[in-house]
Amino acid sequence: MILVTGAAGFVGYHTIRALIAQGETVVGVDNLNDYYDVSLKQTRLEDLKKLNGFTFYKADIAERNTIEKIFSAHPEIDRIIHLAAQAGVRYSLENPYVYGESNLTGHLVMLEAARALGSRCKHFVYASSSSVYGGNTKTPFSVKDEVNSPVSLYAATKRAGELMAQSYAHLYHIPATGLRFFTVYGPIGRPDMAYFSFTKNIVEGRPIKIFNHGKMRRDFTWIDDIVAGILAALETPPKPGDLHCIHDAPHRVFNLGNNQSESLLDFVETVEKALGKSAQKEMCEMMPGDVVETYADIDATYEVLGYRPRTPISVGIPKFVEWYKSYYGV
Numbered sequence: 372m373i374l375v376t377g378a379a380g381f382v383g384y385h386t387i388r389a390l391i392a393q394g395e396t397v398v399g400v401d402n403l404n405d406y407y408d409v410s411l412k413q414t415r416l417e418d419l420k421k422l423n424g425f426t427f428y429k430a431d432i433a434e435r436n437t438i439e440k441i442f443s444a445h446p447e448i449d450r451i452i453h454l455a456a457q458a459g460v461r462y463s464l465e466n467p468y469v470y471g472e473s474n475l476t477g478h479l480v481m482l483e484a485a486r487a488l489g490s491r492c493k494h495f496v497y498a499s500s501s502s503v504y505g506g507n508t509k510t511p512f513s514v515k516d517e518v519n520s521p522v523s524l525y526a527a528t529k530r531a532g533e534l535m536a537q538s539y540a541h542l543y544h545i546p547a548t549g550l551r552f553f554t555v556y557g558p559i560g561r562p563d564m565a566y567f568s569f570t571k572n573i574v575e576g577r578p579i580k581i582f583n584h585g586k587m588r589r590d591f592t593w594i595d596d597i598v599a600g601i602l603a604a605l606e607t608p609p610k611p612g613d614l615h616c617i618h619d620a621p622h623r624v625f626n627l628g629n630n631q632s633e634s635l636l637d638f639v640e641t642v643e644k645a646l647g648k649s650a651q652k653e654m655c656e657m658m659p660g661d662v663v664e665t666y667a668d669i670d671a672t673y674e675v676l677g678y679r680p681r682t683p684i685s686v687g688i689p690k691f692v693e694w695y696k697s698y699y700g701v
């Protein structure tokens with residue numbers, strides 16, 4: 372049995388559907404916070420609740436007593452996929468303390484839950500982020516690169532999460548894998564992300580903000596490719612000394628990206644084409660906390676997990692737009 376945190380979130384929802392389709396049983400946890408439109412989280416949850424083998428708890432991962440009770444109620448839990456976090460780079464400038472609560476305290480509570488399982492914990496898989504590469508300028512970003520220059524608190528908490536996992540894997544021999552996601556997009560995704568808000572604004576005839584005057588690049592990863600990477604990681608718990616393990620601990624981190632760095636303006640053009648409508652572009656300065664480029668080196672991910680992303684934005688964006696139009700009745 373697998374415990375998945377962030378179950379009502381974008382990545383959590385798609386991951387749980389794939390796990391259940393494989394015959395797994397899943398306990399989902401989410402606090403359904405209102406960082407973005409809660410009705411999207413509720414829609415995902417209603418869909419998941421129809422599946423056999425899914426149990427849900429509305430709970431905050433930072434509340435350790437509640438989390439302990441959930442684990443006690445399900446002694447069959449032997450793997451954890453920890454995806455709950457306060458996401459978003461820009462929001463971390465306005466609401467720093469939620470990042471501390473969810474991404475540091477909550478992450479610690481989940482590591483402690485894994486520790487309490489002892490040898491019953493077969494694998495602790497958790498979400499990190501491409502944002503840990505921060506101010507790095509060497510591209511593509513490799514897991515071998517140093518990541519000591521976060522440019523936002525969000526990035527700093529995600530890097531801290533990796534270091535906390537390293538210490539727990541070292542001390543308590545918990546097999547752990549961190550996955551650095553690169554801009555994930557897809558159906559029933561996150562409205563705070565550019566691909567979603569661009570689509571919405573273009574549909575509604577409102578301008579879109581193009582930061583750094585369009586001089587930005589992003590590695591966009593289709594949700595199904597991310598889910599395939601999560602499932603491959605889950606099946607491959609590390610042992611100390613395995614390829615890419617960090618020092619003596621059964622812990623490693625991988626990039627999950629598309630290995631394609633797209634220019635922001637080309638990306639906007641792909642959205643325009645899929646919608647059959649031009650965007651009104653408002654050119655803006657770079658936002659504090661943002662990075663100019665992300666680009667995933669996925670050699671290590673391929674080497675160990677056999678991970679191969681299959682979806683270019685020319686295929687993924689039209690699929691997202693199709694979902695958007697049908698969901699919002701456009």
Ligand SMILES: NC(=O)c1ccc[n+]([C@@H]2O[C@H](COP(=O)([O-])OP(=O)(O)OC[C@H]3O[C@@H](n4cnc5c(N)ncnc54)[C@H](O)[C@@H]3O)[C@@H](O)[C@H]2O)c1
Pocket residue numbers: 376377378379380381382383400401402403404412430431432433453454455456457458459472473477498499500501551552553554555556561
């Ligand atoms: N989507 C991306 O492009 C992307 C990129 C890099 C990293 N990530 C990471 O991947 C993970 C999943 O992201 P997502 O895109 O699905 O985001 P999301 O916001 O859709 O999902 C996260 C879920 O966690 C829940 N949550 C947050 N804090 C919680 C808490 N304290 N207790 C319980 N539940 C809580 C939220 O309600 C939400 O449903 C996150 O860890 C995020 O940092 C995502």
